[in-house]
Amino acid sequence: MQRREFLKSATVTGTVAMLTPSALTAQDAASSVKTFKLGYAPHQGMFRNLAGDDVIDQIKFAADQGFTAWEDNGMPSKPAELQEKIGKTLDSLGMQMGVFVAYASFDKPTFVRPEEDSTAEILQAVKDAVTVAKRVNAKWCTVVPGSVDQQHADSKWNRYGGGRLAEGYQTANVIDMLRRCVEIVEPEGLVMVLEPLNWYANHGGTFLQRSDQAYAICRAVNSPCCKILFDIYHQQITEGNLIPNIDASWSEIAYFQTGDNPGRKEPYSGEINYQNVFQHLHQKGYKGVVGMEHGLSGKGKEGEQQLIEAYQKADDF
Numbered sequence: 001m002q003r004r005e006f007l008k009s010a011t012v013t014g015t016v017a018m019l020t021p022s023a024l025t026a027q028d029a030a031s032s033v034k035t036f037k038l039g040y041a042p043h044q045g046m047f048r049n050l051a052g053d054d055v056i057d058q059i060k061f062a063a064d065q066g067f068t069a070w071e072d073n074g075m076p077s078k079p080a081e082l083q084e085k086i087g088k089t090l091d092s093l094g095m096q097m098g099v100f101v102a103y104a105s106f107d108k109p110t111f112v113r114p115e116e117d118s119t120a121e122i123l124q125a126v127k128d129a130v131t132v133a134k135r136v137n138a139k140w141c142t143v144v145p146g147s148v149d150q151q152h153a154d155s156k157w158n159r160y161g162g163g164r165l166a167e168g169y170q171t172a173n174v175i176d177m178l179r180r181c182v183e184i185v186e187p188e189g190l191v192m193v194l195e196p197l198n199w200y201a202n203h204g205g206t207f208l209q210r211s212d213q214a215y216a217i218c219r220a221v222n223s224p225c226c227k228i229l230f231d232i233y234h235q236q237i238t239e240g241n242l243i244p245n246i247d248a249s250w251s252e253i254a255y256f257q258t259g260d261n262p263g264r265k266e267p268y269s270g271e272i273n274y275q276n277v278f279q280h281l282h283q284k285g286y287k288g289v290v291g292m293e294h295g296l297s298g299k300g301k302e303g304e305q306q307l308i309e310a311y312q313k314a315d316d317f
């Protein structure tokens, strides 16, 4: 058993109290911090003031606060060497790697109305994601399947007016494209998680908005490697009714993200009762990652401490 693991289990059984103070270094004491019940995943920059600029130090700091996962949307643009270093660090700390973004288009109908060049781009991005996932031991990657068809018959994408594909054909094209992506990820065991996004605060025009829509698409693609990323922040804005919608789409959800509304900051900065939502996920036996894809309502060290305390409160059930 690793010393860190020993200390974690010792805390649970109460044996840490029996160790003499001299037997514990300051680092060990930090290591005995209780881990969260769910796999909340901070990202680079969230602890810049408390842990310094180095991402490896930030990951270690997060582990010492009891976080058991990490997320990095921008992982593919990091140098391969750094990706590997991050993967090894997470591994040595027993932390899960959460999502990075494999493919996201917010304003082009690349899935609903595919063209040769955009299709090649999507398939290449998914192939690249397999390589990145291996370096960082990631099981999931995010896919945002483009915008709705706003195409004018006589011009390029994103012009209103004129003809456009009816919704059913757009959906069928998305399903076809995802099946092609699945052929790449399935043999590698990498799960693409599709993220419905809200139109009203952040991403007007994206094709995928609702959890029922994502559910129907995942059922049609019918692969263990094409699932839903249920972002609680986006879904609070688009549809509310969080717990019933999570239950209804549960069998297709593979990943969660958080953020309070309005403002997309840490829990308790807005209107969502995160303690109840997290308790619900825990009761359902969710063992995956809950990505903290949001900002901080406070500034500097105090803001970061407030963020940690918000998760401690939300996790206290």
Ligand SMILES: O=C(O)C(=O)CO
Binding pocket: 073, 101, 104, 142, 144, 195, 197, 202, 231, 293
């Ligand atoms: O850009 C966003 O808002 C997303 O959640 C994409 O990952």
